[in-house]
Amino acid sequence: MNSILHNWIGTSSYSEVPSDAVLAGSDSDGDPIYVGRARHADDLLPAKVIPNKRKAYVSYDGEELEKYEYEILCGDLYQWQSDSGGHIPPHAMSSGITSSGELLYIGRGEFAGSMTPGKIHPSHGCLYIPYGGGEHRIDNYEVLVLPEIWLPADSNNIPPHAVLAGTDTDGDTIYVGRAEHNGDLIPAKVIINKNCAYICHSGHEHIKHTFEVLVGYGYGWIPANDGNVPPNTVEGGKTIDDETLYIGRGEFRGSVTPGKIHPSHGCLYIPYGGQEIKLQNYEALSFKLYSTAHNWVSSSKFEGVPPEAVLAGHDSDGDAIYAGRAHHENDLLPAKIVPNKHKAYVAYGGEEHEKSYYEILCGDLYQWVPAHGGHVPANAMATGVTADGETLYIGRGEYAGSVTPGKVHPSHGCLYIPYGGREHRLDSYEVLTLPEVWLPAHGRSVPPHAVFAGVDSDGDHIFVGKAYHDGDLLPAKVIINKNCAYVCHGGREHVKHEFEVLVGYGYGWEPAGHGSVAPNSVEGGRTDSGETLYIGRGNFEGSLTPGKIHPSHGCLYIPYGGQEIRLEDYECLVRKYY
Incomplete structure (x- = not known):
């Protein structure tokens, strides 16, 4: 079953393009360009991705x-819709955000024989595109939108990407639909296993064999009550007297059932058991225009387990439990995912809460480390945050014959786990960590998940490594196409055929200079006198080359062209735990 969230796939210039990547246009030489996004400084920016050039580009500050x-x-x-002057149409596809909190949208425009995507900056009144080394302003452009799409369906067929709504009491999957009845267009529950849809009207539930199904991405459910609807709530129909009806869902007798939010009546009505049921508390279907790199895969209780999902433990009956996270109230909380029960759970306010939609952590390099009393070890895996900004970590503990994951809450001095309807406190537990992993490598072989560092002047990819030289352990540039690694020492570049490569997830690059390093910078070695060296990278003669940040020397040194090159301004490699 398909996720209802926007589908952003983390990748790099040396990976293949996903089969359903969104085509944005073409470069002046005809190369296809795809829609992407990337981080720069403190912004998340729309990007143009050109696989044939093995590069992506963003525009920022004129460049x-x-x-x-x-x-x-x-x-x-997705569709493209014409617009101008910084304006964005309904259902515009937000793909980024500035450091000051302004949302950026994906647009594209014609320039120098290309059709190039970039960022629509509403407060600047234009689209900016990256082209030819500069940032170019375009006043008339097209905007990427994801319109609401309703497709006719019948009793035995459900369209691809149908939006999931919930489950019936007997476990049957329910989708979002709508159908006409007595002059009204009414939100419907669509149950393919029952060969029909259902709406409610005038106190009764009515069966419909002609109906439409909502399809698409980017939808989510937001708590609401008493006829209120949050921003971006999806319209599902209209009454005969032209009042708008919205799509909501509520829990009733073991089901999660969609229906119609009727604002003037101050409630949600759902069709159930032949009746029209009134609910004051419910969730409203909202179109989420914006979504945010550890490998978190969006999923739901209706879907299977992704490959490489991180196993967290087992339930009392032996069912496997995986590490996840989900939103509850205003917190992002670690979650236990139990696929055999088609459920996920979080602990909050003394209770265990079920969640239908969540993210599952994937990867094969994580480790569990014992801890207690709210302590978290080095490289602990942050996975959530409270409403007041405290970071939460993934932990697990033994309880009632289970090994159950939950949230390590440092200020509370414990791990909380969801179990048996309650939130349970454990003082001793294990914490999920992602240690720095260095693996031996040689020749034309690079380990899976090797950390990408940059490109050489000839376009060869460079990975992060380290190697010994004259008693020092030094950060290295690893170039598989050249069958070796390189370090710099004593003013010269040295070739190494024995070296290690850094592998893992959650790394990023932060600007720095003059020997300084950012918080959580990665250590890459040590001099024979005991000084720590950090991993950095810098631009030089058309390359982006990693090397050693030498704090006492106030610079980054990189190996290039047989020499040790000194750079005052550079980026340092950091661990991003969240």
């Missing part, structure tokens, strides 16, 4: 900037 790690948007329901 076009190359990016080698980015996300590509995937899906087949």
Whole structure:
């Protein structure tokens, strides 16, 4: 079953393009360009991705900037709509955000024989595109939108990307639909296993064999009550006297059932058991225009377990439990995912809460480390945050014959786990960590998940490594196409055929200079006198080359062209735990 969230795939310039990547246009030489996004400084920016050039580009502060790690948007329901002057139409596709909190949208425009995507900056009144080394302003452009799409369906057929709504009491999957009845267009529950849809009207539930199904991405459910609807709530119909009806869902007798939010009546009505049931508390279907790199995969209780999902433990009956996270109230909380029960759970306010939609952590390099009393070890895996900004970590503990994951809450001095309807406190537990992993490598072989560092002047990819030289352990540039690694020492570049490569997830690059390093910078070695060396990278003669940040020397040194090159301004490699 398909996720209802926008599908951003983390990738890099040396990876293949996903089969359903969104095509944005073409470069002046005809190369296809895809829709992407990447981080720069403190902004998340729309990007142009050109696989044939093995690069992505963003525009920022007047310049076009190359990016080698980015996300590509995937899906087949997006459309382009003409606009101008910084304006964005309904259902515009937000893909980024500035450091000051302004949302940026994906647009595209014609320039120098290309059709190039970029960022629509509403407060600037234009689209900016990256091209030819510069940032170019375009006043008339097209905007990427994801319109509401309703498709006719019948009793035995459900369209691809149908929006999931919930489950019936007997476990049957329910989708979002709508159907006409007595002059009204009414939100409907669609149950393919029952060969029909249902609406409610005038106190009764009515069966419909002619109906439409909502399809698409980017939808989510927001708590509401008493006829109120949050921003961006999806319209599902109209009454005969032209009042708008919205799509909501509520829990009733073991089901999660969609229906119609009727604002003037101050409630949600759902069709159930032949009756029209009134609910004051419910969730409203909202179109989420914006979504945010550890490998978190959006999923739901209706879907299977992704490959490489991180196993967290087992339930008392032996069912496997995976590590996840989900929103509750205004917190983002670690969650236990139990696929055999088609459920996920979080602990909050003394209770265990079920969640239908969540994210599952994937990867094969994580480790569990014992801890207690709210302590978290080095490289602990942050996965959530409270409403007041405290970071929460993934932990697990033994309880009632289970090994159950939950949230390590440092200020509370414990791990909380969801179990048996309650939130339970454990003082001793294990914490999920992602240690720095260095693996031996040689020749033309690079380990899976090797950390990408940049490109050489000839376009060869460079990975992060380290190697010994004259008693020092030094950060290295690893170039598989050249069958070796390189370090710099004593003013010269030295070739190494024995070296290690850094592998893992959650790394990023932060600007720094003059020997300084950012918080959580990665250590890459040590001099024979005991000084720590950090991993950095810098631009030089058309390359983006990693090397050693030598704090006492006030610079980054990189190996290039047989020499040790000194750079005052650079980026340092950091661990991003959240």
